[in-house]
Each structure stands twice: as C-alpha cells, then as structure tokens.
Amino acid sequence: MTELLHEISVPPTRVSGRRWVFLRRVVATPGGSAGLAVLLLLVGSALFADLVAPYSPIKMGVGKRFLPPSLAFPMGTDEFGRDVFSRILFGSRLTLMIGAIAVGISMSAGLVIGLVAAYRGGWIEKVLMRTTDMLLSFTETLIALACVAVLGPSLANAMIAVGIAGIPLYARTCHSAALVERSKPYFEASVAAGAGHCRLIVLHLLPNILPTMIVVATLGISSAILAAAALSFLGLGAQPPQPEWGAMLSGARDYLNRGPWLMAVPGLAIAVTVLGFNLLGDAVRTALDPREAGE
Amino acid sequence: MTTQLLDVENLSVSFRAGEQRREALRGLSFSIGRAETLAIVGESGSGKSVTALAIMGLLPRGGRIDSGAIRLGGRDLVGAPPAAIARLRGAQMSMIFQEPMTSLNPVLSIAKQMIEGPIAHGRATARTETREAAAMLERVGITDPLRCLAQYPHELSGGMRQRVMIAAAMMMRPALLIADEPTTALDVTVQAQILDLLRALVRDEGTALVLVTHDMGVVAEMADRVLVMRRGEAVEDAAVRPLFAHPEATYTRALLAAVPRLDDGFESGGPPGGRSGGTPILVARGISRTFGGRRFFRQRSATRALDNVSLTLAKGEIVAVVGESGSGKSTLGRALARLTDVDAGEILFEGESLTALSGKKLRRRRSGIQMVFQDPYASLDPRFTIGRTIAEPMLVHGLATRAEAGERIAALLSRVQLDPGMASRYPHEFSGGQRQRVAIARALAARPRIIIADEPTSALDVSVQAQILDLIEELRRNEELSFVFISHDLAVVRRIADRVAVMRAGRVLELGPTGVVFREPAHVYTRALLSAVPAPDPDLRGRPRIHIAAGSYPAGRLVERAPNHWVAS
Numbered sequence: 053m054t055e056l057l058h059e060i061s062v063p064p065t066r067v068s069g070r071r072w073v074f075l076r077r078v079v080a081t082p083g084g085s086a087g088l089a090v091l092l093l094l095v096g097s098a099l100f101a102d103l104v105a106p107y108s109p110i111k112m113g114v115g116k117r118f119l120p121p122s123l124a125f126p127m128g129t130d131e132f133g134r135d136v137f138s139r140i141l142f143g144s145r146l147t148l149m150i151g152a153i154a155v156g157i158s159m160s161a162g163l164v165i166g167l168v169a170a171y172r173g174g175w176i177e178k179v180l181m182r183t184t185d186m187l188l189s190f191t192e193t194l195i196a197l198a199c200v201a202v203l204g205p206s207l208a209n210a211m212i213a214v215g216i217a218g219i220p221l222y223a224r225t226c227h228s229a230a231l232v233e234r235s236k237p238y239f240e241a242s243v244a245a246g247a248g249h250c251r252l253i254v255l256h257l258l259p260n261i262l263p264t265m266i267v268v269a270t271l272g273i274s275s276a277i278l279a280a281a282a283l284s285f286l287g288l289g290a291q292p293p294q295p296e297w298g299a300m301l302s303g304a305r306d307y308l309n310r311g312p313w314l315m316a317v318p319g320l321a322i323a324v325t326v327l328g329f330n331l332l333g334d335a336v337r338t339a340l341d342p343r344e345a346g347e
Numbered sequence: 348m349t350t351q352l353l354d355v356e357n358l359s360v361s362f363r364a365g366e367q368r369r370e371a372l373r374g375l376s377f378s379i380g381r382a383e384t385l386a387i388v389g390e391s392g393s394g395k396s397v398t399a400l401a402i403m404g405l406l407p408r409g410g411r412i413d414s415g416a417i418r419l420g421g422r423d424l425v426g427a428p429p430a431a432i433a434r435l436r437g438a439q440m441s442m443i444f445q446e447p448m449t450s451l452n453p454v455l456s457i458a459k460q461m462i463e464g465p466i467a468h469g470r471a472t473a474r475t476e477t478r479e480a481a482a483m484l485e486r487v488g489i490t491d492p493l494r495c496l497a498q499y500p501h502e503l504s505g506g507m508r509q510r511v512m513i514a515a516a517m518m519m520r521p522a523l524l525i526a527d528e529p530t531t532a533l534d535v536t537v538q539a540q541i542l543d544l545l546r547a548l549v550r551d552e553g554t555a556l557v558l559v560t561h562d563m564g565v566v567a568e569m570a571d572r573v574l575v576m577r578r579g580e581a582v583e584d585a586a587v588r589p590l591f592a593h594p595e596a597t598y599t600r601a602l603l604a605a606v607p608r609l610d611d612g613f614e615s616g617g618p619p620g621g622r623s624g625g626t627p628i629l630v631a632r633g634i635s636r637t638f639g640g641r642r643f644f645r646q647r648s649a650t651r652a653l654d655n656v657s658l659t660l661a662k663g664e665i666v667a668v669v670g671e672s673g674s675g676k677s678t679l680g681r682a683l684a685r686l687t688d689v690d691a692g693e694i695l696f697e698g699e700s701l702t703a704l705s706g707k708k709l710r711r712r713r714s715g716i717q718m719v720f721q722d723p724y725a726s727l728d729p730r731f732t733i734g735r736t737i738a739e740p741m742l743v744h745g746l747a748t749r750a751e752a753g754e755r756i757a758a759l760l761s762r763v764q765l766d767p768g769m770a771s772r773y774p775h776e777f778s779g780g781q782r783q784r785v786a787i788a789r790a791l792a793a794r795p796r797i798i799i800a801d802e803p804t805s806a807l808d809v810s811v812q813a814q815i816l817d818l819i820e821e822l823r824r825n826e827e828l829s830f831v832f833i834s835h836d837l838a839v840v841r842r843i844a845d846r847v848a849v850m851r852a853g854r855v856l857e858l859g860p861t862g863v864v865f866r867e868p869a870h871v872y873t874r875a876l877l878s879a880v881p882a883p884d885p886d887l888r889g890r891p892r893i894h895i896a897a898g899s900y901p902a903g904r905l906v907e908r909a910p911n912h913w914v915a916s
Contacts (some may be wrong), residue, residue, distance in 0.1 A: 237720035238724060241720065243686060245744075247742070259730040260730055
C-alpha cells in the first residue's frame, strides 16, 4: 500500500539550461526578436564604429556641406560637411551609455529606497514612499530639467539628471514587489530561522524582485534615451561637436529646407532605438511571466 | 438509447505542453441520470476538474477533446458548434466553482449577475427575472433576498456568496449542475449548510449533480454514485455504499485508508506516546493581540485576533489548535514563534521570557522554535536550491561550517525521506508533498525544540497528508520534539494530537486531551464543529447538526471541568 502511495507523488523533473530557455522565449515573439535585433545593431555599431565609419564624426569637410545621401555619404552630410552616417554610428555609443548610466542610477537608488522602505516599514517607509509619490506627480522631464538647471548643461549631467528623474518609478515598483515577497512564508521562515537584516534583504528579497526590476529597466532604457535626447535637443545635454542624436536633431532644425535628411536620420535612429527597447521590454516581461513559464 | 441524462463515452482530452501534447483524460466513460448525484473523486492531477470543464465546453486554451462523446439528453456536445454549446450552458447545464471570493464579478450587483443568464438566453425581461431571482435567493436560504439583490459581492460572506452562486446557477433550472469543489474554501460549519442546500435542490428540482471533490467525507455525505479517478482514468465506478464498504480497486482502498477519521477508536492504539503533563517547554500566559485600531486619518474598528489566550506545551507533546477562519489560530502560531508581537501577556520558552527579548538575542533564542507553513509553493525561496534553504538556519546560527553543512543537509534530507542527491535542485522541481518535507527539514536544521506547524497538510492530497503526519509523529517519538499543530481539519487533529485547543474569535473555548474533547465535547461550539464535519461513511449520513448563532455561546474564563479538561464558562 505504501509503495502505491509513494508512486502517486510526482518525481521531480530536472530543468536544464534555464537561461537558454529564457532567451529562446524572448526571441520566440516577433517583437522580442525585433527588439533584440535593434539592441544587437546598436551594440555592434557602438563597438565597431571606428572600423565601420567611413569618416571621422567631428572632422569638418570644406565644400562638402549639405550633400544629399549618395554612395560616398550614405546619409548625406551636415552643415559642417561631416558625414551623418559616421556621426550616427558614433552617436550610438553615447546613446547606449546614456541608457545604461541613467537606468543604472535610477535602478540602484530605486532598489535601495524600495527595499529599505518595504523591509523596515513604519515611519521610514511612510517618509520614503510619500516623498516618492510626491516626485511621481511631476513628469520625469520636468525633474530632469530642474536637475540640469542646477548641475549645468553637459552630457554627463544630463545622464545624471535623467537617472535622478527615474528614481521614483523604480523605488515604487521595487517597494511593491518587495512587499509581496516579504509577506510570503519563505521569508517568514528565514526570519524564524534567525536570519539577519542583510541576509534577508540581499539573499531573499533582492533576487526575488530582480525579474520585475529587469522588466522595468528594459522598458526604462527607452524612456531614458528619449529624455536625454530631449535634453540635448534643448541644448542642455550633449554639447557640440559631440555626435549625440538629440543634439544632431536640434542642430538640423535650422536647415530643414536645405537638408531634410539631417532631421530625418537622427529622428529615425531615436525612434527605432526606443521602439526596439520597448519591444524587448515587452518580450522580457512575457518571458518572465510565470503563467507563460509552464513546465 | 439510454435514459441517462448525461452520457460520457470514451472521452480523451489532451493539453499542449511545449511541442508535445499531454494527455489529461484517457478513455473516460460514465453516465448520470436525473436527480442523481455523482461524485468524482481523485487527487490533484487526476483529471477530475478537466472532466467538469470538458462537459461544460470550457476547456482552457491548449486543451482539446481528442476523441469520445459527451451526450447531454441524447445530443452529442463534442464537435457541436460553440454557439450551440453556449445556448445549452446556463440553460441545460450549469457550473459552480470553488472560490466564492473570485467567481462573482466584484463590480456588478448580485441582481445583475443573477439575471445575466436568463437575459442572455433571451428569456423574459429584467423585471420578471428579478422577481424570479429573489425567489431563488430565498430558496437557497438567504433571509432578506431583496436586500441581497441590491448588494455587491464584497458585502457578503464566503458562505453567502456560494449560496448566491448556487442560486445563479439554478436560475434556468438546469437539468445538470456541476459543482467543482464547491465547499473546499469554506469553513466546516458553512460547508455543512451548503451541502444540505445542494442535497435539497437535487431532491426538490430533480437536478442531476456532478460533484467534483477530493474530500471523502463530502462524498459519503452527498453521493449516490462515486467515480474514482486517477491520472485521467476511471479507477472505479460504484454506488456509494458498496464503494465505502468493499472498495474494489487497490487505489480506492489506499485512498480510503489514508483518510483520517473522526471516529477512529482511541481504544485501538490511541495517539502514541502522549506526553501531556510533563515539564512545560513553552508557556503562553494571557497573550492578546489586536489588529487595526487607530489609523492616521480615520478610526478603524480593531480586531482582537487573540484575546487572553493561555497555552502550555510539554516536551514531546503535540497540541492542536483548531478553529475556523478568523478564529485567531494562525496569529497564535505566529505569536508563539515571535513572528508577530503581542500586546499583552507573556511567552516563556524553557523558562525564559521570549516577549522581553529583541534584536540579536531574540534571533538566537527563537531558533529553538521553528515554523512549517501551509502553502508548500510559497514557503521555499524559489531562487534557493533546497540544499541552500536547509543550510540557512545552520549557517545563520553557526551550527555548522560550510563543509559540515553538506553532510547535515544530506542527513536531514534522508531524515524526511527525500533523496540526499536532490540538494542541488530548485523548489519548482518538487511536488507539494516533497516541498513540505523540505520545509520540515529546514525547520529541523535549526535544531529546534518546538515546531509550529500552521496547516501543514491542508494543501496536500490525502495520501501525501498521511505521509507527512507519519513523519511528524515519528519526529515527536524519536527526537522528543514538541509540536503546535494548527489546523481546521478535525479528523487530522484527532489522529495526531495529544491535546486540543478549540478557538473562536480569538479565544480558547475548550482545551483538553484529544480523546476526551472528541468523545465528550463540553462546549457547545465544539459540539457544533464536530457535528458539521462530514464523516467518510455513507451510513452516518444525515446526522443531526448543531447550529449556534454568533455570540450565543459562553466565552468567558476557562474552568477545569475534569482533570486537564478546560471549558469556557
């Protein structure tokens, strides 16, 4: 009888290569593969800009101003005779850097605030979360503008400003995710086992909220890039002659009649990048959804 | 053709699982006649719910009927156009689900939800249907039907919602009613009322009832015939009395043997090694805990989760705390483990006050009291291998070095009858019962003197439950561990506990040796509780039930009625 009953319980199954399964699930959706393609393209051009770019991104070319797209200049030249294609390629470095650094700042500060608030509770949680709510009621761009106004216009400051502006969103998401995990029995079991604060936060809470935060971050990169481009467009971010896409867009505004490609190219680059990261974020969210995970 | 109302023949259903298809039902055949009650029993994964959904044409995405026939009143539903099945659904056949909390739409009034079916089937107008709905609500035992119709689901209790669900399902007087675990989420006293109601409906309306359940007690109480399922196949199909008296299939016998019974004779064995009366290892004196109360903006009514509760636990003793939802039993467990603070009273562990401790000292001291939780899926960190989970208490308290931990983990895993080689696996690779074993191993790793088990078997199948109970008994016997066993299931408590504390609304109403409390319950609430438990024996059907109204029972000081037997005055 006992053997019979033992047989009823399901034997554990081994799942191998969870990382690859995850990647395969991201690529499985058309949006995911498109997003991943954009990301790879961006990384590729950032890495190999020196090799691929036919010209220097900042060297001016006398007598080559406003050349329309041709074989020699695939995306034409700008008002200083610089090759737009080369500038776009080198600009991808800045774009990736902006995305990574701004999101890095928002994410790390948001994680700390959210985790501390959820873990400690009490008045600390109230102060942190009400402040977050207050900041959330302003649009991110407004906060970023205020930060740049204080820090002064430069690309580095723009990244910091966009990063700071993103903190409330990350803190809020992290807080609610951590609250959910905190109330689960495994967390209580660790408390009962005598685990200390560090262990509970770093080993139990953090790894369990990370999937949620990764989704937020992937989606957040696109809005960070957009916000930084907006700052550069306003002249508060990248300074000439840095080939930043937002700044290129801004510079091209005055020459709309003489060189319409000057606006179209960086505008398209920004749009495609933002779209790519959004698609990727959606795919990552779908792939991480436990309901989709199945066996 | 047969005169049967529903005829299921050779039904096979499969689900998409990655590239392949996983079979959920294999060649299942059964039938049910008018005014008949058929119980489908089986453990999780047996395909009993899939059967219900297949009949209703409600298989989830990825599910498909591969072959077979489902004939309702002689008409085959397999291959019928979805629109035709939709016309039958609600009118000819209806379904009630397990969760009364989520199966009603929270933003629609009860009236809207009740007349939804009849209106959708183009029957009459909203006005006449509302009158009909009121009559139906009265029929299911709702005292003020007109008021209820205007209410929203959140204003009703779980039992009331399930009544409303039943009333809504019966609005079109379907010939067939399918109830999927209709009482599993309810307290036993409410369960008894809902079962009585279903039985009366079957009798008066001539409805055929398919009752999907895992509870042999409910089966014995309700069914005319029983279909036992396992892994998508019918194991046995028999009338209820012969099935309980002489089960044919080995599996049915094993299933019945694993069901704990309220009337298990203590004379034949009794709870082994009862140690009540030894030196108390844990003493709770007059502990109280209030939730809610004053808030920043508004005054909230406070709930007294624990109200002056006292309890002792001897070495090697198992004390059960039983009660319905909201009785405060879980809060008591958490308070004893010092996972929640108490407002008043004192908890002494091996003579030392736990309530006075805090910070590091508390962390060290409370490793002597460990918890095992109800939900085996949430009680293990999904990102820890089980080896790491089990190692945690040892590493935290320096009970073992990293090197020694490996050996201890292996020893603990075999202690709870798991393969020591599984230490490097993750929780999702284990079944519910195996996870509960891991949770017990983690608790043991801290070398506790006391384990507080909060409904440790409620989420498990009966056969797995029996194994976990065996394990607990063995740990008590061999390691002199003490247990506080929190449960709503009286039959389980009867099997395992030395003493029982019956709680309601934060107070202990009766406390005494298990045998005495179950044989001669002294408190009226205990009697009501015991009379409401469905017995897994069709011959005990229709026993008189004791009903008590809220507040109409003594809940004062505990008075010693007989040695060790305390009853609220």
